[in-house]
Amino acid sequence: MVFSSILFIFYFLTALLLLYFVTPKKYRNIVLLLFSLIFYFLGEPKYVIYLILSCVINYYLSIIIAKKNKSSKLFLIIGLIYNIGMLVYFKYTTFILTNIHNLFNLDIPIIHIALPIGISFYTFQALSYLIDVYNHKHKPASNIIEFSCYLTLFPQLVAGPIVRFTDIKEDLKKSSTTLEDFAKGIKIFIIGLAKKVLLANVLGELILKLTTQTIISSWLKPICYTLQIYFDFSGYSDMAIGLGLMLGYHFLANFNYPLIANSITDFWRRWHISLSSWFRDYVYIPLGGNRVNTLKWLRNILIVWLLTGLWHGANWNFVLWGLYFGILLIIEKLFLAKYLTKFHILNHLYTLIIVIISFLIFSTDNISTIFIELKNMFFLNNIPFIDKSTIFYLKDYLILIIIAIICATPILSKLYTKLQNTKIAPILNIIEPLTLILVFILSIAFLIDASFNPFLYFRF
Amino acid sequence: MKNKFLIISFLLIIYGLTLIAIIMPDKKISYTEKRYLKEFPEFKLDSAYSATLESYLLDQFPFRDTFRSIKAYYNYNLLFKEENNDVILYQDGIYKTLYPTNYKSLNNYIDYLSKISANFTSNNHIYLALIPDKNYYITKKNFLQLNYEDIYQEVMSLPFKNIDLRNTLNLESYYLTDTHWRQEKLLDTASVIATSMGNTPITINHTYNKYPSFKGVYYQEAAINSPKDTLIYLTDIYTQNAKVEYLENPKLTKVYNEDKLTSFDPYEVFLDGASAYIEIENPLSQNSKELVIFRDSFGSSIIPLLIPYYQKITVIDNRYIGSKSFLNLITFTNQDILFLNSTLLVNESFTLKK
Structure with missing residues (x-):
């Protein structure tokens, strides 16, 4: 789904604004998370599972990384490998295989993998989040809903901007806006x-x-x-x-x-x-x-x-x-x-x-x-x-x-x-x-x- | 204050239009767009579903025509664009940019006609009359047109007797809101075709039947309030007595199907519109001559004017019937054969059935 569509402006946005503002503030992140997943689901139904998995893995990795013990670095590396690995797999496999095939004239099957929408954007958000937690720039999100809400936040989910957790951590807690x-x-x-x-x-x-x-x-x-x-x-x-x-x-x-x-x-x-x-x-x-x-x-x-x-x-x-x-x-x-x-x-x-x-x-x-x-x-x-x-x-x-x-x-x-x-x-x-x-x-x-x-x- | 005004207006628009869209029952047909509208799509678990849903919502959106008009007015009157969705307003008429010339299609058309003509006998007299589309007559500076010079030169190089219609027509010979020509303006053109094929001119008294408020195919595409046309179809003793057999519509036996005047496309009143194969018998004929016409939609309105000159006319539209099929229906002996296609078809000839 794109923002410049009837489906988004007249159905998705209207339903979201209504539900978001009638919901008590402490539950608004849940509403936002659900709508973000629906937003992604409507554009890419099968990859929504991968997005949820990314939320779970990155959140729990950040909890371990934040413990400041010897294994922090190891889990940071695991997190980097997981996120970059997924990005490379989905985005560059075909390119790599095609070039190996052309360069060495090897008869290897070229597989074509569909690219999950917005993967380059949310992968970079997840990477910056894990690195910032490791470098103690911020604490991990208070709970998995808050983190998932950050990673899947539909306005920036599929085409950016690449938002850092530090930039919106206060907003995630407030969940409210002003008339202005x-x-x-x-x-x-x-x-x-x-x-x-x-x-x-x-x-x-x-x-x-x-x-x-x-x-x-x-x-x-x-x-x-x-x-x-x-x-x-x-x-x-x-x-x-x-x-x-x-x-x-x-x-x-x-x-x-x-x-x-x-x-x-x-x-x-x-x-x-x-x-x-x-x-x-x-x-x-x-x-x-x-x-x-x-x-x-x-x-x-x-x-x-x-x-x-x-x-x-x-x-x-x-x-x-x-x-x-x-x-x-x-x-x-x-x-x-x-x-x-x-x-x-x-x-x-x-x-x-x-x-x-x-x-x-x-x-x-x-x-x-x-x-x-x-x-x-x-x-x-x-x-x-x-x-x-x-x-x-x-x-x-x-x-x-x-x-x-x-x-x-x-x-x-x-x-x-x-x-x-x-x-x-x-x-x-x-x-x-x-x-x-x-x-x-x-x-x-x-x-x-x-x-x-x-x-x-x-x-x- | 300005914030409140903006918020209220924005919310009124999005919630108001959504509410209207939900409350209003879905329309099945758009007469202005001459098509069936999309129905609510059944849910499917694939990434294309939201695009299908969007198409449905666009089709059923409230005040759809008004919004399309807003865009057209903005383009024509604020951006001073000549084109909106390739539609051009020139003098009082609506035109569509036909550009560039599709040379592959031109060659395909030439090949196609050559292959068909291999089925004719040496006793057949083969004629070709290429119909210029209405853009041919636009003299506006820098107007983008097909390269008519190339098209005519190539098509006329075919070994058939050419009937040049260009001087028998002008801009007024065509509807203002439609791609087609007006039957009531084709009397000279029909006469030129008939006499070029060796027939003696016949004087006929026509009755002019008028259908006002005709909105042609370009009317809705233009999305602005443009003048409506009057569709006139000519009846005479020949059209009234002709016996017509339509391959796809055996119940219809008349030259004109008046029921079509209230359909999506009133131009289909002429020979029932898109028909693959038609046989027209003229019981009042003074001769036993037969004519086979390979035509497109332009042929529908001029063929009734050719009935008086022949005892039988067979009408074939190769966009709907391939040569294998029509060869089962007709035997070529000594008929006159006329290729009567428009430059529009020549530029889109891959629609012709093999």
Whole structure:
């Protein structure tokens, strides 16, 4: 089940809100856990057992780890092996077997294992939980319901953000929200829904329509894909954050206008923040971070980015994508950093081009196609500059592209903040909720008119 | 205050619409969408169940048409898009983008016709009249169309006598809200076809039967208030006296099935709509000529106008009947044979049965 569906908004959410708020606070976690399992069950019935098993195993492991005795480390290792092992089994078995088969020409059967939805997200949550308990950053959850509620919390279960236990441990105990948080939650949810339905899906529609090969369409497709994946993923994160707030949970922001970044380093501080900070805290720093000699530091960066690439998918284009960023970050840190601060417009342009090319790699699972597309973009293939079809679709989607570009920057947010300090603030207080409701109705209209609506990040 | 307004409005929308959806009985048919709506799916333990359930909920959602209109208005009037779900509004009419040209399909069509023609005798006179879809007549700058030049060039290269209909038609020859052409605008076209096949023109007095408020197949897809068409079907002494045999509907013996005027698709009034094989006998014929027409849905409305010229017309729709089957029903001797297909079919020819 996805958030941007009739089933979720009009049946799941309505039933959950009703039951959650009529239930006494001390039982609300049970309601939330049940609804989270139903949410997962409706998307992936057979793997709900594995999810429950993960809750039980990780909870009891954390109790043993927290006892601070000699066996703590052993049980931490068992926990890491179990979680990473499951992730590797479900996500990478086919990839590994295929590559062994191709590399050594061995006649081994290639098995295809269905990937449990959201496994990359909740596995990372379980890992951070066990490591944090071992490092005494927090105590284990008070009971298995509280822990299961944390691990399966439906807003962030299938597509993040990757929430740390420390971030919501107080919320898990309070199980209540305020009127202000509830309204803020609705606002963020509606914005997220609109990002997904009104922008990401429509940009995706445009990409599918750009079927002819021209220089302009070769640029337009990865530009639109970059915007699409940004609105798709940040839209989902917003909906998760909004739903969390409605229920009294405060998740950290997962995006901070990444497309206005002035360097690749800055981009990764703003894009999928919960994943970058996870790799920083649980891989990069334990490896020594930058407090080692240069060679080891470079190794650490490459390991983190190889893993980041692989986390996104079991395919070579994701490996290439991760290493592409790793190498660029090294170049940036060693040579470019001092120049990037001097050229204020060029640094944004440089970052955007790098990011756009990265999403071309990200979206193309065939390595040779990536190079063909790159050649098309940089005038290295003999293709027309523009054609009738590209003109038509560029013109037809122009306003939407402009709106998408504006929404990818903080212009509207800054304008809103400025206007709030002027005389028109009272009018703004009427316009804002009205606009949100109109946007919500428009999003429902788009949902009803569409027939196919998958989230891009569900495959990770 | 603004928080309260937002919370109340949001909850009113989600609970209000859910309540209406639960209370209102499920609809079985959508006449505006011309299809059966999904029924509540039986529970199945698989990951596709929620998608099936979602399809049902989408079909039964309250004010479905209103929501679809909101989206259409937003696209056309706020984003100034020319297309909404590939539907284009041009002048007063509704059109659908047909692009790009499917060359595989074009080649398949050519092969298909060549294979069928291998069954004809040397005494058969073979004609081909390709019907341009209505987008052919749109002169708007940068409008995406099929490559009609290539399509006509390829199709006309077949060794049949070509009847070019393009100059007999214009944009007004087609319905505003439907893909098809208007029968009442086809008198010249029918005459050109008949005379090109060696027939002498016949003057006929027609009665114009009107069905107002005709909503064509594009009407609902457009999801906006667009002008409705009037469907007119022409009757005359030939259509009234013709004896018609429908392979799939033996009870029907008339050229026009008026019952279809109130069905999903009133255009099916012409020759009962989608029919694989029809035989039309003309007892008033002054000759013994026979015509075999391989047609698509465009043929339904023009064939009644060709009845006066032949003693018998056999109508075959290859989308519903393969060559093995129709060869059991017909023997080719010295009939006139007419391939009468639209460019729409040429671009989607894999629907033709082998």
